[in-house]
Amino acid sequence: MTPPDxxxxxxxxxxxxxxxxxxxxxxxxxxxxxLNAIAKTAGVGSGTxxxxxxxxxxxxxxxxxEEIRDxxxxxxxxxxxxxxxxxxxxxxxxxxxxxxxxxxxGDALTGSTKQTVTSESYGPVVGAIRALLDAGEATGEVRxxxxxxxxxxxxxxxxxxxxxxxxxxxxxxxMSLILRSIAA
Amino acid sequence: MTPPDxxxxxxxxxxxxxxxxxxxxxxxxxxxxxLNAIAKTAGVGSGTxxxxxxxxxxxxxxxxxEEIRDxxxxxxxxxxxxxxxxxxxxxxxxxxxxxxxxxxxGDALTGSTKQTVTSESYGPVVGAIRALLDAGEATGEVRxxxxxxxxxxxxxxxxxxxxxxxxxxxxxxxMSLILRSIAA
DNA sequence: ACCTGAACACCGTTCAAGT
DNA sequence: ACCTGAACACCGTTCAAGT
Numbered sequence: 502m503t504p505p506d507x508x509x510x511x512x513x514x515x516x517x518x519x520x521x522x523x524x525x526x527x528x529x530x531x532x533x534x535x536l537n538a539i540a541k542t543a544g545v546g547s548g549t550x551x552x553x554x555x556x557x558x559x560x561x562x563x564x565x566x567e568e569i570r571d572x573x574x575x576x577x578x579x580x581x582x583x584x585x586x587x588x589x590x591x592x593x594x595x596x597x598x599x600x601x602x603x604x605x606x607g608d609a610l611t612g613s614t615k616q617t618v619t620s621e622s623y624g625p626v627v628g629a630i631r632a633l634l635d636a637g638e639a640t641g642e643v644r645x646x647x648x649x650x651x652x653x654x655x656x657x658x659x660x661x662x663x664x665x666x667x668x669x670x671x672x673x674x675x676m677s678l679i680l681r682s683i684a685a
Numbered sequence: 686m687t688p689p690d691x692x693x694x695x696x697x698x699x700x701x702x703x704x705x706x707x708x709x710x711x712x713x714x715x716x717x718x719x720l721n722a723i724a725k726t727a728g729v730g731s732g733t734x735x736x737x738x739x740x741x742x743x744x745x746x747x748x749x750x751e752e753i754r755d756x757x758x759x760x761x762x763x764x765x766x767x768x769x770x771x772x773x774x775x776x777x778x779x780x781x782x783x784x785x786x787x788x789x790x791g792d793a794l795t796g797s798t799k800q801t802v803t804s805e806s807y808g809p810v811v812g813a814i815r816a817l818l819d820a821g822e823a824t825g826e827v828r829x830x831x832x833x834x835x836x837x838x839x840x841x842x843x844x845x846x847x848x849x850x851x852x853x854x855x856x857x858x859x860m861s862l863i864l865r866s867i868a869a
Numbered sequence: 870a871c872c873t874g875a876a877c878a879c880c881g882t883t884c885a886a887g888t
Numbered sequence: 889a890c891c892t893g894a895a896c897a898c899c900g901t902t903c904a905a906g907t
Binding site: 720740 | 879880881882883884
């Protein structure tokens, strides 16, 4: 696993960037792209891909790093402009929407690979949820003592709704159920 | 896809049973067993496995058919002996426990392969949940108008808790959250 | 220091050939 | 009617050989 920027030889950095770019492009349409295929499209040897990314999840995280950061950065402005529970609902919706398009990231976040992911994406997302819950606790809208991992696990239901016309309604119903469960 | 019992040639039935038995055995310890490996251990050609089971999910369903039936059959006695919400909690716990050991079945139940599964396992499980919710509705303990698929999707959180010592506590916390969300 | 790409040990799936 | 098992088109991953 090479770091994103620091101290990479020029060709190494170029390869790394190409891999991420190709992967991002490929993942936009479907989740099942082989790492070999990504390497080939990026014009690098498969070993090069593995030199930069220890496994599929590591590549996923890198591909979506900025999107996750943008999402997490939304928490503060949302909390500034809305009551905690409203901000929470809005952010949860944004998270669910993001996870539905970003193939495999949701599982990487909730899944057993949590360790690898920790500092990169899991951490920030957990931090975002924590901030929302704390704000709700402070105003008494959210029941105190909630575990962030519990909430994250529940939220998984949101990005597992089958896609389609009825999916939106189911998403809204689930959101209500989840909010009810965490409300004071 | 051959049916389980009817009108199978003797050797065909023998092969089918062997495959299911070997698969059940293998799945007891781990979820990642290849279909080829199952066929080999069962002493049949890989084509034979595919003749009997169109895909992995079909085999999974068959392997766990009886366990699912037993689970579903528990609903009536539970409802007879406990208040609806208590019965619901107990059955949800049993379901979660079953899904944690029965590798891959949970995803097959909630996942996108829902169609294939419908009549076999998804149907009965949904029926069981429906019965529990209806009983709770009748006594006013459960809020009316709940969607079974919504509840099933929420329950998914229960069998996604990472295994380990803290897993039990997280399971209990999640159960409370879910019950709170469906209570009147 | 980094890259290449053949090679390894697998997958799931198919299908000609057999009985 | 059913079975076999080689064969196909892939996987993820490794590692000698190169620059």
